[in-house]
Amino acid sequence: MTATETGNPTMPNVYEELLKIAGNSQTFQRLMLTDAKIAQTPKKLIWTLNKAKLFRYEPVAPEDKRRRIPLLMVFAIMNRPHVLDLRPGHSFTEYMLKFGYDLYLLDWGTPGPEDSALKFDDYALEYLPRVTRKIKSVTGSDKFSMLGWCLGALISTLYASLRPNDGLKNLILLTAPLDFSDKTSSGFSRWTSNPAFDPDKIIDAFGNVPGEMVDYGAKALKPVENFIGTYLNLWDNINNPKVVESWHAMNTWVRDVIPMPGGAYRQLINEFYKQNRLMEGKLALRGEPVDLAKLTASVLTVTADVDHITPPCQSAGAVERMGSKDKEIFRVHGGHIGIMAGSGAEKTTWPHIERWLAARDT
Amino acid sequence: MSEKTDTFKPFDPTEMFKSMRDTNMDAWSKMMIQLVNTDAYSEATGTMLDTWLTSSGPFRKAVEKAMTQVLTNLSMPTRADFFSLAERLTNIEMRLDDLEAKLDQSLRPVGKAATKA
Numbered sequence: 401m402t403a404t405e406t407g408n409p410t411m412p413n414v415y416e417e418l419l420k421i422a423g424n425s426q427t428f429q430r431l432m433l434t435d436a437k438i439a440q441t442p443k444k445l446i447w448t449l450n451k452a453k454l455f456r457y458e459p460v461a462p463e464d465k466r467r468r469i470p471l472l473m474v475f476a477i478m479n480r481p482h483v484l485d486l487r488p489g490h491s492f493t494e495y496m497l498k499f500g501y502d503l504y505l506l507d508w509g510t511p512g513p514e515d516s517a518l519k520f521d522d523y524a525l526e527y528l529p530r531v532t533r534k535i536k537s538v539t540g541s542d543k544f545s546m547l548g549w550c551l552g553a554l555i556s557t558l559y560a561s562l563r564p565n566d567g568l569k570n571l572i573l574l575t576a577p578l579d580f581s582d583k584t585s586s587g588f589s590r591w592t593s594n595p596a597f598d599p600d601k602i603i604d605a606f607g608n609v610p611g612e613m614v615d616y617g618a619k620a621l622k623p624v625e626n627f628i629g630t631y632l633n634l635w636d637n638i639n640n641p642k643v644v645e646s647w648h649a650m651n652t653w654v655r656d657v658i659p660m661p662g663g664a665y666r667q668l669i670n671e672f673y674k675q676n677r678l679m680e681g682k683l684a685l686r687g688e689p690v691d692l693a694k695l696t697a698s699v700l701t702v703t704a705d706v707d708h709i710t711p712p713c714q715s716a717g718a719v720e721r722m723g724s725k726d727k728e729i730f731r732v733h734g735g736h737i738g739i740m741a742g743s744g745a746e747k748t749t750w751p752h753i754e755r756w757l758a759a760r761d762t
Numbered sequence: 763m764s765e766k767t768d769t770f771k772p773f774d775p776t777e778m779f780k781s782m783r784d785t786n787m788d789a790w791s792k793m794m795i796q797l798v799n800t801d802a803y804s805e806a807t808g809t810m811l812d813t814w815l816t817s818s819g820p821f822r823k824a825v826e827k828a829m830t831q832v833l834t835n836l837s838m839p840t841r842a843d844f845f846s847l848a849e850r851l852t853n854i855e856m857r858l859d860d861l862e863a864k865l866d867q868s869l870r871p872v873g874k875a876a877t878k879a
Contacts, residue, residue, distance in 0.1 A: 449859060450852045513841070514848035530859055537866045587799050594801070596808030601815040605822060620798060624791035632783065708795070 424638045431634065435655075436648040439482035441493045443505065447534045451509025454531050456538065457493060461500035467761045469569060470502040470535050471545045474552035477508050477523070478614045478660040480653065483741050484549075487649040492740060495750050499758070502539060506531055510658045516607040518661035520668075521685040524558035532566055545570035545757060546697075549740065550710065551668070554578060557718070558678075561695045562688055564723075570760045571697040571724075572753055575710040575736050578718035580676040585711045587621040592673040599669040603662035611657030621708045650741065679718060692718060698726035700756045702739065702749060709736040728756065 447454035459466060473493075475481035484505065485493035496503055506527075511518060535544055544567055548556030553576030560571050583593045591597055602609060619626035630647075637643035677683035683690040701719050703712035712731065719727055732739040732749050739749050797803055826841075833840045839847075 447859075449855055512848070514845045526856070530856075530863075533863055537863060537870075540870075584799075590799060590801065591804045591807065594804040594808040596805060596812050598812060598815075601812065601819070605815050605819065621795070622791070623794045623798065624787065629787065629791070 424635070427638055427644070428635060431644065431648050431651065434648075436487065436645070436652040438487055438649050438652050439485045440488050441485045441491060441497065446538060447531065449527060449530060451511060451515065452527055452531075453507045453509060454534060455505045455507065457497055457503040457505070459500070459502065460497045466500040467502065467758070468541065469543050469545050469757075469761050470504060470539045470541060471496065471547060471757065472504045472506060472531065472535060474506050474528070474546060474548040474556050475508070476549060476551040477511075477555075477664060478551065478609075478611065478658060480656045480658065481505055481507050481552075482656070483653050483737065486653065486741055487645070490646070490649075490741075490743075490746070492745070492750055495746065496754065499754050501757070504531075504535055511608055511661045513607050516603070516662040519663040519685075520555060520558060523555045523664070524562060525686055525688075528555065528559040529563060529566065532568070536567060541567075543567050543569040545572070545760075547572040547574065547753070548576065549574040550577065550736070553715075554672075557692070557695065558685060558690055560697055561690050561692055562685065564694050564696045568697045570757060571695070571699050572757070573699065573701045573715065574740060575704055575707055576701060576715045576718070577672070577710045579679045579714050579716075580673050581679060581717065582713055585713050586708060588617070588709065589673060591617075592669050597669075599666045603666050606659075606662065608659035608662050609665045611659050614660055615654075615657045618709060646743065650737075653741075679721070692721040693723040695722045696724055698760050699724045699728070700753065701727070701729045702753070703729060703731050704734045704736055704739040705731055706734065707736045707739075726760075730756075 442458045443455040444458065445453055446456050473481070473484055475484060485491045488494065493503060493505070508523075508527075532544060532546075536542060546556050546560070546568055548554070548571070553573040556571060557573060557576060557578060559566075560568050580589060583589050592599075602613075606613075630651075634644070634647050637647075671677045671683060675682070678690060678692070681689075681691065699719065699722055701715050703715050704710075705712060716729055719729055730749075730752055734742055734744065734749075739745060830840050830842075
């Protein structure tokens with residue numbers, strides 16, 4: 401038995417090991433500092449307002465296999481929506497296009513200091529009605545479906561409750577933070593319910609909440625995984641192209657942080673997290689009371705059972721209050737982002753959403 | 763996603779900690795998650811943030827005031843002027859959007875008639 405076979409280092413073996421480590425270190429550095437090509441599915445810009453942009457994806461399914469009702473995707477306001485179209489071969493957008501959906505993406509854009517007064521009132525009652533009007537005008541269809549994720553789901557719910565007659569037929573809510581009655585359900589709920597945490601002071605200091613601050617808050621909920629584990633995992637698998645490609649794409653999306661408009665942040669913390677106004681029936685946007693009972697579209701709520709940002713209880717309780725007759729809660733094993741962008745999404749969440757929508761494409 | 767290898771690499775700097783890490787990582791992670799979910803942690807971070815924002819506030823306001831004064835004296839637009847201009851532009855965009863929607867609506871019957879013909 402040779403020294404190499406027993407794992408004992410010999411001089412040539414040491415040299416090879418050092419070379420390998422140097423190569424791996426270079427790869428590691430490159431992956432940390434460069435951007436992967438994400439959001440590659442071809443799309444066309446069809447509408448803009450301020451920083452917001454509405455894109456229409458180019459259809460790939462043959463004409464006779466296309467779905468009738470267009471689907472609008474609305475992502476959160478403090479991250480880029482590229483996670484919905486992460487990378488070729490692993491993209492929710494690509495998946496839905498293959499099934500013939502006429503797909504639209506609302507990108508809220510990057511708010512500047514001049515947008516610090518933007519609130520959920522503006523998103524739900526100024527931007528979304530215009531976006532849906534444009535989609536109806538482009539498609540000629542009076543109905544549409546909407547998929548909201550995280551704060552995008554909150555905005556979609558507000559819109560659906562306030563404008564139930566706009567033509568919204570199907571509403572898909574992914575990890576929707578709606579019910580904040582349990583102040584111990586997540587780290588965010590605990591932190592923000594503490595009297596020492598004053599969002600007004602943060603807004604007075606920054607105008608918009610810096611993306612890095614929001615990013616730090618989310619990562620600090622699971623500090624070991626997010627600050628250490630993810631990089632160790634990359635190092636362990638640095639010679640596995642499949643893992644590296646996936647990690648690089650996700651890291652590119654995670655690094656691309658954007659600020660959150662101060663007005664919306666203040667409202668989120670005070671009116672939602674601290675006072676739970678939506679569930680208490682005390683929320684009003686531009687003077688209009690928001691009543692979940694007025695939401696009549698079919699609703700699919702997807703919750704992630706190990707979601708540390710939006711625990712399932714923040715979504716499930718609100719569904720009971722919705723006025724829709726057709727409601728479903730789909731529980732997925734995974735985290736806040738993993739249920740849609742993780743390696744298992746293609747076999748669990750995506751097919752379920754597609755089948756649910758297909759059954760309601762009339 | 764993680765695929766671990768059993769080969770021992772004595773010169774990999776992370777290798778020294780690997781066995782210790784694999785054994786303790788889960789426990790460490792759970793402990794940290796529990797820690798950040800305590801009221802004591804919320805109180806401590808909230809107080810730290812509040813102290814910093816309160817103490818830096820007067821300095822920040824003084825700088826802002828001085829900058830506004832300087833720009834005004836130089837007849838240069840201030841931050842507030844830019845904000846006001848941006849707001850007006852967005853309002854114009856909204857009016858254009860409404861006009862476009864009305865135009866689309868009025869042209870739709872014409873388009874349908876042309877398609878039939």
